[in-house]
Amino acid sequence: MSAPVTVEILVVGNELLRGEILDTNTHWICRLINSRGGRVTRVTLLPDIEEEVAEAVRSAIARGVGVVFTSGGLGPTDDDLTLAAVAKGAGVALTLDATAREMVRQRYDDFHAQGVLAEGGLNPFREKMAWLPTGAEPLHNPVGTAPGVLLRAGRSVIISLPGVPPELEGIVTHSLADFMDQTFGAGGAFARSLTVRCNDESIMVPELSRVVDRYPQVYIKSLARALGEVPELDILFTVIGGDAAMRQTLVDGAVAELQQGLTALSIAHWEKSREADGRVS
Numbered sequence: 713m714s715a716p717v718t719v720e721i722l723v724v725g726n727e728l729l730r731g732e733i734l735d736t737n738t739h740w741i742c743r744l745i746n747s748r749g750g751r752v753t754r755v756t757l758l759p760d761i762e763e764e765v766a767e768a769v770r771s772a773i774a775r776g777v778g779v780v781f782t783s784g785g786l787g788p789t790d791d792d793l794t795l796a797a798v799a800k801g802a803g804v805a806l807t808l809d810a811t812a813r814e815m816v817r818q819r820y821d822d823f824h825a826q827g828v829l830a831e832g833g834l835n836p837f838r839e840k841m842a843w844l845p846t847g848a849e850p851l852h853n854p855v856g857t858a859p860g861v862l863l864r865a866g867r868s869v870i871i872s873l874p875g876v877p878p879e880l881e882g883i884v885t886h887s888l889a890d891f892m893d894q895t896f897g898a899g900g901a902f903a904r905s906l907t908v909r910c911n912d913e914s915i916m917v918p919e920l921s922r923v924v925d926r927y928p929q930v931y932i933k934s935l936a937r938a939l940g941e942v943p944e945l946d947i948l949f950t951v952i953g954g955d956a957a958m959r960q961t962l963v964d965g966a967v968a969e970l971q972q973g974l975t976a977l978s979i980a981h982w983e984k985s986r987e988a989d990g991r992v993s
Contacts, residue, residue, distance in 0.1 A: 719751065719781065721781045723784060749953045772870075792841075795843065798863060812842035851888065904949045920934060923969050927966040933948045
């Protein structure tokens with residue numbers, strides 16, 4: 713099996729650090745990337761401070777991360793500074809991009825024509841969203857006004873997305889469809905869950921450890937519940953990458969061996985299966 717494409721997510725916003733807004737974007741991106749056969753290796757939540765975001769971008773590039781997603785900070789206000797930080801972290805200047813400028817103008821005109829906004833066209837604050845890191849590609853936003861941005865830096869691709877969930881999802885689903893196919897190919901993930909009639913993980917440790925050692929390509933994780941709720945535990949088995957038949961064979965083998973071991977311990981169990989297919993609802 714070839715190594716999965718590594719992905720990091722940089723989430724930008726003081727409102728998230730203050731707990732005023734719930735970060736659902738990270739959950740959505742993580743599910744999507746893993747379902748496509750990639751591997752999210754790090755998520756960083758950052759304040760609206762240009763140098764801190766720039767340093768996070770710089771570090772990700774130095775690590776050779778395959779794809780870096782940034783979320784938030786693409787709007788017209790002064791605290792929307794993600795693109796300036798990405799440019800600084802990548803060591804390039806900010807420049808006014810003609811294509812992005814036209815995208816922004818067109819979206820404001822569209823919303824004005826629909827009666828959503830009082831006026832269309834551009835002003836200096838709207839035009840701010842068209843200043844991109846030099847060499848970057850603007851990505852059409854089918855939901856809002858701020859374009860997404862794709863920048864290649866070293867071995868990394870940095871994709872900057874708005875923080876509004878429908879806008880982020882719209883850009884990824886529509887404007888990044890070809891990129892996702894080219895980057896992750898036909899990669900995927902296969903997972904099964906085993907629900908065990910037991911509320912004490914420590915009893916299962918010997919069997920879990922044995923199966924983990926036997927199947928290093930399968931990620932096996934027991935999910936503890938609060939004691940006293942339900943006398944059950946869920947155990948997840950996941951394989952990312954490789955072809956579909958291999959993924960299922962590996963997971964089936966690991967599940968069967970653990971079932972045998974748990975049966976010997978007289979722990980009853982049942983299971984559920986799912987094939988992740990790259991679609992996130």
